[in-house]
Amino acid sequence: MFKGFADWVKSLKNEGVEHIASEERRAFLKLGLVITGVYAGGKLLSVVSRVREVYADIPEYVDKYPYKPHYSMVLRTDRCIDCQLCMEACRKTNHVPPYGWRTRILEQHLPSGEGQWTRRFMPILCNHCNEPPCVRACPTRATYKDPETGIVKVNVKKCIGCKTCMAACPYDMRYFNEEKRAIDKCDFCWESRLSKGKFPTACAKACPAGVRIFGDLADPNSRVYQLVHDPYRAIWVLRPSMGARPNVFYTIN
Amino acid sequence: MVATQGAVKNSKIVGLFVVSLILLVIGLGAGIRSFVVGHMEAYGVTREIPWGVLISTYVFWVVTSTGLCLTSSIGHVFGYKPMEPVASRSIFLAICTILAGFFAIGMELENPWRLPIWNSLSPNLRSNIWWMGTLYGAYLFFMLIEFGLIRLHRHKQAALAGLLGVIAGVAAHSNLGAVFGLLHAHEFWYGPYMPIYFIASAMMSGAAAIIFFTWFAYRFSGREMDESTVKALQVTGKVYALLTAVVIFFTVWKIIASLAGKPHGKWETIMAFLKGPFAFNFWVFEVFLGLVLPFLVVVGVRARDINAMALVSGLALLAIFVMRYDLVIGGQIVPHYAGMHIYGLPEYYHYTPSLSEWLVVLGSLGLFGALFLWGEMAFDGHKPIH
Amino acid sequence: MKRNILLLLVIFVGIGFLLHAWPSFSQEGEEEAGYPTYPIIFTKPLKAVLFDHKVHVEKAGLSCEDCHEDIFKMEAGSTQQNEDFNMDSLYKGKYCGVCHNGEMAFASNTRCASCHIGVMGYERLLKKQHSSESSSEH
Missing domain, CATH: 3.30.70.20 (Alpha-Beta Plaits)
Incomplete structure (x- = not known):
């Protein structure tokens, strides 16, 4: 019986994929699959995986944008x-x-x-x-997150030069500017x-x-x-x- | 032999007072010069290690100050009579040490003159360093009031001011722990450990400071300790041994927690302590002089032999200075991009204090010494008040 | 008591010194792969691209005539004087792009840092050359 089924499947002709609705294609794309063939009057589909590389590990906070422009x-x-x-x-x-x-x-x-x-x-x-450690650490709010653009800025005149923000930054992105007398x-x-x-x-x-x-x-x-x-x-x-x-x-x- | 009026003032004390003043002037000069030429030029701190020996010296002084306040409060705030005779000197020493600490950090800040203005006009209530600064200000205020009231023999009010000082001190000092402990960037510091550890180690430092400086004051002025002071120091010795044991416990678990599972950042730092660039500091100063020796000696003499206890306490204070250095510098040595296959990245960042930094450290010692000795002379050896 | 303490002091100082000198943990040495004796460095239009003869001769099996003088002049580094010595030309199949087209060898618009050693790499090479020159003088 199974042999018969296999023969039947083999005998089917590819009816072409051009008639498949784009929504349906997209639904498969989301699963990481591409439709490559249609058989038996659109009842059977042949698909292959389309995932090329690692599936994106998008940081959990992406898709929430508190700033405009962000x-x-x-x-x-x-x-x-x-x-x-x-x-x-x-x-x-x-x-x-x-x-x-x-x-x-x-x-x-x-x-x-x-x-x-x-x-x-x-x-x-x-x-x-979005959660800048330097901004939290600054005692005088000399460094702050701009409420509009989200840019982390420094208000030079408020900087006491305690260098806590330098110690707080996990990315080594701050230095003390002698000319400005501020970070x-x-x-x-x-x-x-x-x-x-x-x-x-x-x-x-x-x-x-x-x-x-x-x-x-x-x-x-x-x-x-x-x-x-x-x-x-x-x-x-x-x-x-x-x-x-x-x-x-x-x-x- | 009972101390008589003016007995405290002798040539030895005056001489040491003058030496302290000279150190203070040198330190002040070095600090002011550093402002002129720029801290980048004068100090050894870098972009990668922005906190150097001046911050660790600040931490050392305020740890000791908080400890003096907390440990001595057992007597004069919480009413444990045997410890009362050392109260006056302890409170005064707490003031001296906090001022020495403020001196060190004042020379370390790039723009200290902006601090009072913007600390009040633009406070950041989420910042531990803001709370630390503000609470230490309050702490100093309460300690000054308390000391004044003790001198005026108004012990009830003094105890109240002392209680407020203790609260402010604990809050300020745990916030200092949090200044380090709440920085995710440095895994060795990160976590609730630091605020708690700071309080425990403060009490240990405070006990050592009470024993050493009380002994020193009597020894240097050639007076003999009266019975009640000896008793007070013996009690302090027991407190000291207990707190040393507590800090040993903390240290052991810090090591285990930094080894188990090789936690990133913590592990690299603890390895630098156990068998790397900080190993000599760690084993000789921190472990031996700071913890093992005082514990063994104080327990060994059953907290009775004041001379022996004073000796190990003095050494322990030196060790605690090194402990703070290792804590502050050691927390910053792991490169920011460690473990990301960055070519040319050092195993550890390197920092060496500059001459200017050492001179400022000596200046803070000079300030402390001058204040302490002036206090001995001005308050007649903090004569026990009955 | 005093003796024991002295003994302890000696032990701890010993431990301190001994462990101080030891490396805290071994890090695998990130030694550079052996470059050929005469690296060809292009610094125009950008710093810097390294051409390695050894790889192209030994691994790719190219002979001198395959490149010289049709694609590149014999004189080392002279090609960079050409106005059109840039990535666009490579994509159009000139210079390195003759082979680096995705069929004979990896395409010119991939694996950038295989040939581009950057300013850092360039300065390292200069330093290396300088130190080997000064050491050969002695």
Whole structure:
């Protein structure tokens, strides 16, 4: 009997997939499956898995955007070639002194088996966290999260220089600026560019490899939104165990 | 031999007082110079290790201050008579140590003049360092009132001020623990352990300070201790032994908790303590001089031999200074991006205190010494008040 | 009592010194893979790209004529003087893109950091060269 069934199945002709409703296709896509054939008058489907890479482990706080615009950056880290044009642009645009930095590149040597490694450059900058440890730690509210944009800023005149925010930052993103007599850090170029209507940040503009994608995470038309909300894309943040809920995301290609 | 009026003032004390003042001036000079040339230039702290020996010195002084307040409160606040004779000096020492602490942190802050303004105009109630600063301000206020009332023989009111001081001190000091303990970024510190541990270790430091400085005051002025003071120190010795045991207990569990399951950040730090760059500090100072030796000696002499206890207490105070250093620096040594296959990242961040930092540390010691010795002379050796 | 304490002191100082000198835990040395003796470094239009002859000759089995002088001039690094020595040209099948097209070798728009060593890598190489030069002088 089963043999008969198998023969019957084999005898069926592929009737083509073009008549399947797009809703139905999408329903399968969500399961990670692609319809490749239809048999027996649309009663039987042949499907293959379409999941290419790891299923995105999207941080749990994504999809809740308290800020408008909710500034964010996605770093396509494997495209970075450490040309450091972003660092130079940042230094020039924001008058960063030689002893400090607001953004920099780290070099990863990712193990690829048997004593081998693969190079990958990893740009880092302030993550403009949703729960910034630095903001909680500051005694005088000199560093604060902008209620409109979510950018973590510093009010220079209130800074007492206790350096608690430096100790609190899990990402090493703060330094003391002797000229300002205050802590200095990345403000997504708010002061130098965004507040003057210039877009995007100096580093994103300077990047020749399209590593740094800057935009409004709350806007479905922005590239950052589309990258972060692609369920088939691996998206991660740095040191998620810190609970700071960064707004700078990492992905590859 | 009963101390007579003016017996405390002798050439030895005056000499040491002058030495203290010189240290204070040197430290003050080094600190002011550092403001002018910039802390980045003068101090050894870095972007990665922003808190150095001045913060650990601050912690040391305020730990001792809180401990002096708490341990001596057994007598004059909670009415345990045998400990009353050391109350006046203990309260005064608590004031001296907190001021020495404020001196150290005042030289460490980049803009200390902005502190009083913005601490009140723009408070962040979620910030532990705000609470710590504010509560220590209140604490100092209550301690000054209490000391004044003790000198005026108004013991009832003094006890009330003392109680308020104890409350403010515990709140302030546990907040200091939380300044470290609530920073997720440094796993070695993170958790409720720090606020609790700070209180326990404060009482231990306070007991050691009472024993050592009371003994020192009598020894240096060439007076003999009266019976009631000896008794008070013997009781303090028992408290000291108990609290040393408590801190040993805390330390053992800190080590076990940092080893079990290799928790990220904690494990790397504890390994630096057990057999790495902090091992000498840890085994010789923290464990041996700070905990094992005082416990063995105080228990060994059954808390009776004041000289022996004073000796180990003095050494323990030095050890506690190192303990605070290790706690503050050690908590920051694990690189932020450790474990992410970053090429060229050191195993541990490195920090060495600069000469300016050491001079400011000596300056804070000078301030403490000058205040303490001035107190001995001005208040006639804190003569037991009956 | 005093003797025991002295003994304890010696023990703890001993432990302290001994363990102080020990590395706290071993970290696997992240040594660099052996580069060829004469690395070809391109610094234009960006710092920096490393070309390794050894890999291309020994592993890929290329001969000199495969690249020289049709694709690249013999003179080391001279190609970077060309205006069009950039990624776009590679994607159009010029220079490295002759082979690195996804069929003969990995495509030019993938595995960026295989060839791009960055400013950090460039500076490391310069330092290495410098130190080997100065050591050979002695």
